[in-house]
Amino acid sequence: MENNSLIILAESLQLIFDNLNSFGYQTIAPTISENTIVYDQITKISDLPIGYIDEQTGGHYRLKKHSKPTFFSYTVGANSWKKYLHPPKVRLWQIKRKAKAMEFVSEETQPPKLAFIGVRGCELAAISIQDRVFLKDKFVDPIYSTRRKDIFIVAINCARAVKTCFCTSMQTGPKVEEGFDLSLTEILDDKKHIFLVKVATEKGREILKNIPYKVATKEDENIAENIIKTTAQSIEKKLDTENIKELLYQNYENPSWDEVANRCLSCANCTMVCPTCFCTTVQDTTDLTGEIAERWRSWDSCFTSDFSYIHGGSVRVSTKSRYRQWLVHKLGAWLDQFGTSGCVGCGRCITWCPVGIDITEQVKTLRENNG
Amino acid sequence: MQLLDPMLPDQFLVKRKVNENKDTFTLTLEPLEKKSFLYQPGQFNMLYMFGLGEVAISISGNSEKPLPLIHTIRAVGTTTKAMQKLKKGDVIGLRGPFGSSWPIIQAKGKDVIIVVGGIGLAPLRPVIYYILAHRQDYGRVSLLYGARTPEDQIYLNEFAGWQEKLDFFTIVDRASKKWNGDVGVVTRLIPKAKFNPSNTLAMICGPEVMMRFVSLALQDKGLIPEQIFVSMERNMKCAIGFCGHCQLGGTFICKDGPVFTYKEMKRYLELREV
Ligand SMILES: Cc1cc2nc3c(=O)[nH]c(=O)nc-3n(C[C@H](O)[C@H](O)[C@H](O)COP(=O)(O)OP(=O)(O)OC[C@H]3O[C@@H](n4cnc5c(N)ncnc54)[C@H](O)[C@@H]3O)c2cc1C
Ligand code: SF4
Ligand code: SF4
Ligand code: FES
Numbered sequence: 001m002e003n004n005s006l007i008i009l010a011e012s013l014q015l016i017f018d019n020l021n022s023f024g025y026q027t028i029a030p031t032i033s034e035n036t037i038v039y040d041q042i043t044k045i046s047d048l049p050i051g052y053i054d055e056q057t058g059g060h061y062r063l064k065k066h067s068k069p070t071f072f073s074y075t076v077g078a079n080s081w082k083k084y085l086h087p088p089k090v091r092l093w094q095i096k097r098k099a100k101a102m103e104f105v106s107e108e109t110q111p112p113k114l115a116f117i118g119v120r121g122c123e124l125a126a127i128s129i130q131d132r133v134f135l136k137d138k139f140v141d142p143i144y145s146t147r148r149k150d151i152f153i154v155a156i157n158c159a160r161a162v163k164t165c166f167c168t169s170m171q172t173g174p175k176v177e178e179g180f181d182l183s184l185t186e187i188l189d190d191k192k193h194i195f196l197v198k199v200a201t202e203k204g205r206e207i208l209k210n211i212p213y214k215v216a217t218k219e220d221e222n223i224a225e226n227i228i229k230t231t232a233q234s235i236e237k238k239l240d241t242e243n244i245k246e247l248l249y250q251n252y253e254n255p256s257w258d259e260v261a262n263r264c265l266s267c268a269n270c271t272m273v274c275p276t277c278f279c280t281t282v283q284d285t286t287d288l289t290g291e292i293a294e295r296w297r298s299w300d301s302c303f304t305s306d307f308s309y310i311h312g313g314s315v316r317v318s319t320k321s322r323y324r325q326w327l328v329h330k331l332g333a334w335l336d337q338f339g340t341s342g343c344v345g346c347g348r349c350i351t352w353c354p355v356g357i358d359i360t361e362q363v364k365t366l367r368e369n370n371g
Numbered sequence: 372m373q374l375l376d377p378m379l380p381d382q383f384l385v386k387r388k389v390n391e392n393k394d395t396f397t398l399t400l401e402p403l404e405k406k407s408f409l410y411q412p413g414q415f416n417m418l419y420m421f422g423l424g425e426v427a428i429s430i431s432g433n434s435e436k437p438l439p440l441i442h443t444i445r446a447v448g449t450t451t452k453a454m455q456k457l458k459k460g461d462v463i464g465l466r467g468p469f470g471s472s473w474p475i476i477q478a479k480g481k482d483v484i485i486v487v488g489g490i491g492l493a494p495l496r497p498v499i500y501y502i503l504a505h506r507q508d509y510g511r512v513s514l515l516y517g518a519r520t521p522e523d524q525i526y527l528n529e530f531a532g533w534q535e536k537l538d539f540f541t542i543v544d545r546a547s548k549k550w551n552g553d554v555g556v557v558t559r560l561i562p563k564a565k566f567n568p569s570n571t572l573a574m575i576c577g578p579e580v581m582m583r584f585v586s587l588a589l590q591d592k593g594l595i596p597e598q599i600f601v602s603m604e605r606n607m608k609c610a611i612g613f614c615g616h617c618q619l620g621g622t623f624i625c626k627d628g629p630v631f632t633y634k635e636m637k638r639y640l641e642l643r644e645v
Contacts, residue, residue: 092378097421101403101462106376138626139377139611249620252642279615282608286422293422295378300614307616310606311447321644329618336621 004200005216006208010071010186010193014045015211016154017117023207025115025152028084030074035063037077039084039116048118049074056162056347058356069193072118072156072186075165076346080275081116081123085147086130089298092143092282097291107143115152119180121173122165122346124155126275128179132338133278143297152203155180157228164347166237166360172344174231182207185224196224239345239360240367241331247366248332252324256365261320263355268301270349270357271326276342281306302326327362377611380419380464381405385457386439391525394447395490396455397431400440400465408437411472412497413602413630417610418442419464424450427607427625429494430468434501440465443493443525469610471630473498473574474600482510482566486585488517488557488577492525494602494629495576503536510571513538513564517557517577521550538564557581558588568593575633576602583640586633596634603628603636619645 017027021043030037032049042048053066054074066073096103119127134144158165158174167173176183181204185196196216199205216224271277281300286293300307303322308315316322334342343359350358387399402408412434419425432441446455457463475498483502487495502509514537518524521543533539540560542553553559557577573589575582582601589599603624608614610625617624620639622631639645 093376095421095464100460102382102421102464104379104382104464106379134613137612139613141613142376249638252645278613280608281614281616282425284419284422284424290422295425297378297614300608300616302615302618308606310604315605316644318644325618325645333618333621337618337623 003215004198005221006197006199006213007216007220008195008197008208008211008213010188010195011045012211012213013071013184013195016182016207017043017045019207019209019211020115020117020152024113026112027115027117028081029117030072030077032063036061037063037074038079039077039081045071048072053160054162056164056351058164058350058358059353060356061351068188070159070186070188072158072184073160075158075160075162076120076123076348078273078348078352080273080346080348081119081127082130082275084114084116085127085151086134086144086278087147089296090143092295092297094292094294097293109146111147113150113152114147115154117154119153119155119176120158120346121155121176122167122170122344123275124153124176124179125167125170125172125344126346129276129338129340129342129344130278132340137338152207153180153182155183157183157185157224158231159186159227161231161235162347164237164350165235166239166345166347168232168235168345169237169239169241169360170341170343170345174235175228180204185227187220187223187227196220237347237360239343239363241341244341244363245332245335247363247370248328251366251370252328254366254369256362256369257320257324259365260323260357260362261318263357264319264323265354266303266319266322267354268303269352269354271301271303272299273348273352274330275346275348276330276344277301279307302329327359331359331363377466378609380417380425380466382462383440383465385459385461385463387459388457391443392523394455395443395445395523395525397441397443398454398457400442400463402438403462408440408468410434410437410468412475412501413472413494414468414470415494415610415629416440416442416465416467416469417607418444418450418454419466420450420453421463423453425464425466425608426450427469427610429602431493431496432500433504434497435504443490443496445490466610469625471628473630474572475501478572479505479508480510480570482571483512484515484564484566484571484573484589485513486515486557486561486573486575486577488581489519489523490525491576491578491581491602492516495574496526498574499533499537503532506536510567511538511565512536513540513566515557515560515564516541517543517560517581519544521546521552540564556584558584561585561588561592566592571598573599575599579603579640582633586637586640596637597632599633600630601633601636601640602630603639
């Protein structure tokens with residue numbers, strides 16, 4: 001029987017990068033840019049944020065040096081994998097004006113084969129939610145579909161959480177359960193720096209070819225499980241999801257919306273950093289000759305006034321109505337539309353809100369004023 | 372495998388353009404390549420003007436003779452004003468049909484009351500055509516049409532035919548002395564409509580406040596919210612459930628609507644800024 005639970009040396013992660021590269025994958029992983037964790041193409045493990053941890057609270061993010069040379073001890077930054085699967089801006093098509101007709105040209109890009117390395121539980125959940133939106137509904141989005149098809153995923157079990165994390169409430173982490181090819185748990189102590197690797201797919205097994213390993217023992221497994229359990233126990237932030245859809249649907253006129261509206265700047269940061277927010281707008285343009293027109297699609301946010309514009313004005317004029325729209329959709333209406341919450345508990349919207357508005361606090365306030 | 376791109380329009384040739392009034396016009400569109408086109412009354416298309424934009428417009432022709440396609444458009448902004456300048460022989464882009472439809476089959480054997488305001492008559496004209504073609508399948512059919520002024524009324528040359536086979540009443544918000552018809556809001560016509568409340572379906576299209584008040588008035592006449600259908604409108608950028616712009620409650624209007632029962636929409640018609 002083949003073994004699905006292996007131990008490799010930490011530095012062997014480089015071999016995983018190399019194998020992925022030689023199989024034609026671009027390797028995308030966490031790295032540091034402008035003092036934050038971002039996802040970008042790297043080929044050397046030395047470009048990982050080795051020995052860094054992050055500090056996150058409402059409206060606050062700081063990266064700092066750690067006492068140990070761990071590879072994955074930080075959590076999520078403002079970036080998410082969404083930017084690769086559902087790009088911020090894409091051309092949908094071009095048309096050429098002909099004498100008595102137009103010639104539409106569909107966009108047939110061959111996106112590069114990507115390998116995502118260091119995908120966390122909440123992020124796997126976010127990808128699966130966007131799969132639901134773009135691949136499993138009445139229509140299929142060809143852009144998402146072509147990009148998603150060949151993705152290779154190396155997931156990571158979080159060995160550390162920050163104050164904004166609440167994956168445990170949303171049941172998305174810290175343990176990675178499904179949706180990956182390989183998963184890693186990083187183990188560093190006085191004697192060793194290793195990864196416990198779980199092989200979930202044949203593709204995953206192929207990538208491990210020629211990498212020295214030993215079969216994980218029961219003890220190794222226990223150590224890894226304990227790391228994940230300790231992380232889970234360290235998470236303090238909670239979002240009570242019980243009957244949350246009903247709570248939101250029944251509280252459109254709750255006075256607590258007024259209070260949050262007084263603080264919210266309607267800046268749209270929360271929707272831009274959220275790994276599940278999928279809204280877009282389109283731009284139609286022509287070139288200087290007026291002979292070629294294009295249609296582009298780019299991320300949009302329900303916090304802008306254009307978003308709800310219909311002839312005569314915006315439907316949602318007030319900040320209150322826009323914040324309410326976001327929250328009721330994210331935590332309530334998604335359940336009706338997609339059978340899943342729109343929130344995975346990653347905490348990005350809390351950290352990157354310039355005024356530190358906290359989605360979990362808003363739900364708490366609504367519950368307190370329920371009625 | 373190349374996926375069918377749901378965002379890619381087909382080309383349609385403008386066969387005819389008729390002005391209905393000073394800001395509303397009707398386009399007759401023939402496909403350049405597409406061979407067939409099927410739609411249900413109440414569905415809409417996304418019409419694209421070269422380089423300018425794409426807008427949701429209901430289909431307002433006869434669904435049993437789907438081609439050429441008929442669209443009645445009010446020029447209100449960038450794209451629709453550019454469409455007003457279209458001439459016979461011009462080519463535009465079109466994707467569709469999208470959305471849910473009016474309950475024309477469910478309404479068979481029943482009385483029907485259609486209440487429309489302004490351009491709201493356009494999405495219901497396919498229902499009128501269908502009922503006229505199958506008149507014996509329906510009971511009493513009332514059509515109540517409210518416009519801002521007599522000059523704003525559309526489809527004037529069809530009024531005589533409707534008068535003949537339906538209980539057709541019109542009203543305007545304001546009018547000059549020359550007008551000897553009713554003046555006021557469209558709800559004032561409801562007492563004129565005759566129907567058996569326990570065996571009636573109502574179909575309403577117009578501004579949200581209008582749909583709300585008409586629904587309330589019909590409930591006073593004994594209809595229940597499941598018997599009343601409304602057509603909702605929100606900003607739409609994709610019509611296929613991806614752009615999020617038309618999200619309302621637990622629905623996307625583009626694919627779950629635009630036609631809903633009043634029971635489903637009651638809550639949202641009562642709230643502001645949703
Ligand atoms: C399901 C549905 C059916 C419709 N049927 C008809 C019809 O049969 N006849 C008709 O005249 N009009 C209809 N409309 C309204 C029509 O779509 C708008 O009048 C049109 O989008 C205005 O575009 P514009 O570029 O001219 O205006 P602008 O004011 O310049 O609009 C800018 C953009 O805002 C958006 N927008 C503005 N108003 C609306 C609106 N009312 N609804 C949706 N998006 C809007 C569009 O994306 C538009 O491109 C319908 C709308 C919907 C949602
Ligand atoms: S709503 Fe906030 S916490 Fe939830 S998934 Fe989006 S960014 Fe993360
Ligand atoms: S909640 Fe915060 S991040 Fe979101 S729009 Fe308001 S101010 Fe911006
Ligand atoms: S119009 Fe894009 S989701 Fe409905």
